[in-house]
Every structure is written in C-alpha cells, then in structure tokens.
Amino acid sequence: MAIKWTGVFPAVTTKFTANDELDFVTFDLNIEAQLEAGANGIILGGSLGEASVLTEEEKFGLLSHTLEVVKDRVPVLLNIAEATTKKAVEVAKKAESLGAQGLMLLPPMRYYASAEETLAFFDAVATSTSLPIMIYNNPVDYKIEVTLDMFEALAKYPNVQAIKESTRDVSNVTRLINRFGDRFKIFTGVDPLAMESIVMGADGWVAGLVDAFPRETVAIFNLIKENRIAEALTIYRWFLPVLELDIHPKLVQYIKLAEVATGLGTETVRAPRLAVEGEERKRVLKIINDALAVRPELPAGSWGK
Numbered sequence: 309m310a311i312k313w314t315g316v317f318p319a320v321t322t323k324f325t326a327n328d329e330l331d332f333v334t335f336d337l338n339i340e341a342q343l344e345a346g347a348n349g350i351i352l353g354g355s356l357g358e359a360s361v362l363t364e365e366e367k368f369g370l371l372s373h374t375l376e377v378v379k380d381r382v383p384v385l386l387n388i389a390e391a392t393t394k395k396a397v398e399v400a401k402k403a404e405s406l407g408a409q410g411l412m413l414l415p416p417m418r419y420y421a422s423a424e425e426t427l428a429f430f431d432a433v434a435t436s437t438s439l440p441i442m443i444y445n446n447p448v449d450y451k452i453e454v455t456l457d458m459f460e461a462l463a464k465y466p467n468v469q470a471i472k473e474s475t476r477d478v479s480n481v482t483r484l485i486n487r488f489g490d491r492f493k494i495f496t497g498v499d500p501l502a503m504e505s506i507v508m509g510a511d512g513w514v515a516g517l518v519d520a521f522p523r524e525t526v527a528i529f530n531l532i533k534e535n536r537i538a539e540a541l542t543i544y545r546w547f548l549p550v551l552e553l554d555i556h557p558k559l560v561q562y563i564k565l566a567e568v569a570t571g572l573g574t575e576t577v578r579a580p581r582l583a584v585e586g587e588e589r590k591r592v593l594k595i596i597n598d599a600l601a602v603r604p605e606l607p608a609g610s611w612g613k
Contacts, residue, residue: 311383311410311440313470313493314511315348316526318518319387321564322357322370324576330366331574336377338519338572343381345522346530346612348512350378351412353387355449356516356560360389361578368402375407383409385442391418393432400437410440412472412514415452426452427461434465441467442514446474446497456487463491472497472514473505481508499554503544506532516554519573520566520596521547524603527610539607550599553592558584562592569596 320338323331339350352374353359353367362370367386374384386403388411390396400411413433415426434441443462447453453475454462462468473480474497484494495512496505502513506529518525524547531540553562560577561584567573575583584592 311349311385311469313442313495316346316513316515316518316529317349317351317385317495318342318347318522318525319351319354319356319514319516321519321560321567321573322353322359322362322578323574324578326576328578330370331576332373334574335370335373338567339374339377341572342518342522343378344612345518346526347382347518347522349383349385349410350374351385351387351514353389354412354444355389356519356563357387358560358578358581359387361581367399368406371403371408372406385410385412387412387414387444388433389414389417391416393429396429396433397436400433400439404437404439408439410442411437412442412444414444414446414450415454417450420451423455423458426454427458430462430468431465434462434468438467440469441465442470442472442495443468444472444474444497446472448474448476456483459484459488459492463488469493470495470511473510474498476501478504478508481505481510485509499551500548502551503528503532503540507537516559516563517547517551517566519563520570521550522572523606523611526612527606530610531607536607539610543604543606546599546602546604549595553595565589565592566596569593569600 323335325331386408388399416429445454470493472495493511495514496502496510497514515525528540564575
C-alpha cells in the first residue's frame with residue numbers, strides 16, 4: 309500500500325491489562341473509533357505508545373495484530389526509536405517482512421549524535437528497507453534537531469517522504485516549504501500547535517489527543533483544508549486546554565485519562581510510569597471534564613470516511 313501523506317495519523321496508545329499484558333480488546337475498540345472518525349493512518353510504538361517499555365515480541369505482536377484489524381483500510385506505520393543503528397535496521401527489516409506499510413524514524417536514542425552520525429543512522433535505515441519513512445524531528449524532547457541542511461542530504465532517498473515537525477516552531481513549516489516545495493510531506497506533531505501548522509501548509513497531523521477525541525481531531529483538520537477556518541477555530545479553541553496535555557512529560561498518563569473519560573481506553577500504564585494521583589489527577593480530570601461538559605456539535609460531514 310502506497311501511503312497518501314495527508315490527514316490525521318493517530319499515534320495510538322498501547323493498552324495494558326491489570327496483569328501487565330497487552331490488552332487487545334480495548335486496543336481494537338480504539339482503533340475502530342479512529343477509523344470510524346476518518347483517520348488516514350495508524351502509528352504504533354511511538355513515545356505515546358510506550359515503546360520504550362515494550363518487549364520486541366510485544367512490539368511486533370502489536371504490529372501483526374493491528375495489520376489484521378485494520379485490513380488495509382489505512383496504512384499502519386511502526387515507529388523506530390532505537391539506541392543502535394544495528395537494531396534500528398533490524399526493526400525496519402522485520403516491520404517490512406510483517407507487512408507494515410511505513411515507518412516513523414527517530415534519530416539515535418540515548419546518545420547525542422552529531423549531524424554526521426545522525427545522517428549515517430538515517431542512511432542505514434533508509435537503505436535497508438523499501439518502506440516509506442517519516443522522519444520524526446523533535447529536538448525539544450529528544451535533543452537532536454534534524455536541520456534544513458540535514459533534510460537536504462536526506463532528499464536523495466526516495467523512501468524518505470515525510471517529516472513529523474515537532475520543533476515547536478511553527479515557522480519551520482514555512483521554512484521547509486520554502487526550501488523543499490513538496491519534496492517532503494509535512495505533518496504537525498504538536499497538538500497545541502496543530503491548527504497553526506496546518507493553516508501554514510502542513511499536509512497532516514500526527515495526533516495524540518485524537519486517541520480520546522477522534523472525531524473532533526479529524527473535523528479540525530478537514531475544516532481547515534476546506535478553508536472553513538472560522539468553524540475549525542471554534543472547535544480548536546474549545547479543544548486547546550485538552551490538547552495542551554500532549555506537551556507534558558506525563559502525556560501518556562494524561563491522554564489515557566482522557567481515553568477513559570470518552571470510553572475509548574483504560575488508564576493502565578506500564579512501570580516505571582505510574583497512574584497520576586491526588587491534586588495532579590484532579591487537575592487533569594477537571595480539564596477533561598470541563599471540555600466534555602461543553603463538547604461542541606461538529607459540522608455535518610466534517611469527520612468520517
């Protein structure tokens with residue numbers, strides 16, 4: 309399946325049972341909600357998917373299971389966040405052999421690689437697979453910035469096709485378009501900057517709070533692309549306090565609380581993460597419940613297939 313790099317690609321959470329095993333029942337419920345709302349792709353094993361605490365067997369089991377559930381309705385991408393080049397190449401090859409339709413690729417983890425080292429890492433992965441690749445550029449959380457000059461070097465790889473733009477500098481969308489035209493498809497990767505980025509020309513949205521609010525997320529994207537800015541802005545202003553939960557170190561716990569509130573998940577996380585408690589829990593639930601109390605009616609036809 310060729311990837312059409314546009315629309316909303318949920319970075320889905322990984323669901324766990326009380327016994328700390330993969331919860332496929334709840335996971336499937338959420339996946340179907342994303343597809344029903346009109347998601348254009350599914351991304352597995354990102355930071356929101358608790359990739360760092362998944363075993364290799366779980367990660368590939370989750371990929372195989374998701375491919376069976378989705379049944380080619382949209383592309384399924386696996387995130388690669390590895391400490392070594394060797395392991396990143398192994399993951400890319402395995403993902404392709406299992407039927408993944410694409411990859412999201414981070415720079416090396418747990419090592420502050422230079423530009424030369426980062427490009428060598430990307431080169432090794434890109435040349436090891438025919439799968440389309442989205443480069444995840446998030447220097448705020450992962451410390452390595454993929455600069456415009458580095459993307460110039462990556463342009464020679466035909467399967468490096470998209471960028472998850474998470475620098476938190478909205479102007480970078482314009483810089484990328486000015487430099488590369490449509491060579492790379494640009495996805496906003498920061499929920500509370502999503503509308504601004506899409507208005508500035510981003511092709512898609514790798515979203516987090518979509519896990520709890522799939523219809524609203526898709527509606528915002530579609531309305532912007534239809535130039536119905538005022539309608540999109542009304543929903544976005546309502547959504548923003550919830551979207552800001554995406555940029556906290558505990559985004560996994562917070563988004564899982566939102567999934568519970570909308571009936572699309574559980575709050576079970578895997579240690580070392582712990583469920584939020586006390587005043588923190590009250591504060592986050594108030595943000596979510598305040599939004600639910602005035603949840604807007606979406607314009608007809610703004611979400612869904």
